[in-house]
Amino acid sequence: MVTETRLNKIKNVVSNRQKDIVVVLEDTYDPHNAEAVFRSCDAFGVKHLHLIFINQKTFNPKKIGKSSSSSANKWLDFTIHNSTEECLTTLKKDGYTIFATTLENDSKSIYDTNFTASKKVAILLGNEHSGLTQKAIELSDEKVIIPMCGMVQSFNLSVTASIFLYEVYRQRHPNIKSHLLSQEKQKKLVTDYILR
Numbered sequence: 001m002v003t004e005t006r007l008n009k010i011k012n013v014v015s016n017r018q019k020d021i022v023v024v025l026e027d028t029y030d031p032h033n034a035e036a037v038f039r040s041c042d043a044f045g046v047k048h049l050h051l052i053f054i055n056q057k058t059f060n061p062k063k064i065g066k067s068s069s070s071s072a073n074k075w076l077d078f079t080i081h082n083s084t085e086e087c088l089t090t091l092k093k094d095g096y097t098i099f100a101t102t103l104e105n106d107s108k109s110i111y112d113t114n115f116t117a118s119k120k121v122a123i124l125l126g127n128e129h130s131g132l133t134q135k136a137i138e139l140s141d142e143k144v145i146i147p148m149c150g151m152v153q154s155f156n157l158s159v160t161a162s163i164f165l166y167e168v169y170r171q172r173h174p175n176i177k178s179h180l181l182s183q184e185k186q187k188k189l190v191t192d193y194i195l196r
Contacts, residue, residue, distance in 0.1 A: 002194050010193045013075070014186050016045045018179045020120040021168060022096065023161065024050040026084055026136050027127040031064040035073065036158030037125070042072040044165040047181075047189075050091070052081045056127070074196055088124075088139040096122040100132055100140035101160055103153060107145035115168045116175070123164050128157050 002010075023041055028034045028051070038061070041049060051061060061078045081087040088098055097118035115121055124140055126132030137143065146155065146163055155163065172179055181189065 007190075007194070010190055011186075014189045014193065015180070017047045017181050017186075017189065018045045018172075018176075019047070019181045019185070020179055021046055022048045022050060022091070022122050023165070024052065024087065024091070024098075024122055024124045026052045026124065026132055027054050027056045028157070029056055029128045031059045031061075033128055033157045034059075034061065035064050035071075037161040038072040038076055040158060040162040040165055042075055044169050045180075046076070046165065048077045048079070050079045050081060050087050050122075052084050052087050054082065054084065054133070058082075075193065084133055084136045085139065088122075088136065091122050092139075092141075094120065096120040097142065098122045098124055098140040099164070100124045100137055100143050101126070101145070101164060102132060102137060102143045103145060104137070104143055107143040110144050110146050110164065110167055113142065113144050113167075115171045121168055123161070123168070125157060125161055125164075 023037065023046055025034055025037065034051070038049070049061070058080070061073050061076075064073065079087075091098060097120065099113070099115070099121065101124060124132065124136060126136065144164075146160065148154065154160070169176075
């Protein structure tokens, strides 16, 4: 039996879930880094993540992190892939624009990237050590970089994810209602969350 307080919390969370943004992690090395990304996804209303495993050991995203009910992975949905091409091709067919987070010289600054021009957004993040594979970069629609002012070249995986998700949310915020789940899908998700 769920308490009224718990039910209201669930309804509030579900009312802010976005229907048209996903995060894609390619070959994440450390499951705990992925867990930190999951927390950011939950915080910014992302409902679904895609995990691609090529050279790294596959892990179950539902089994990592704390076993308490506060773990972000409990409230997210995941799709596992063993092919970058299959994952990104499927997302493109579903209408997603793939934004690859890269360090390449021809990447566009995140400050100059319009995330609202696409109705469906997929944020693509690579391996902590080697970044995205060449195949992932080739299949992406836009290459985006976070300009750095210090000596280091990049942020860690979870910080990069948070910055990208914040910027997408910031740009979408004036029109956020158009990105939220329908009332019918919200009701279904509330029921699903009560059972989790």
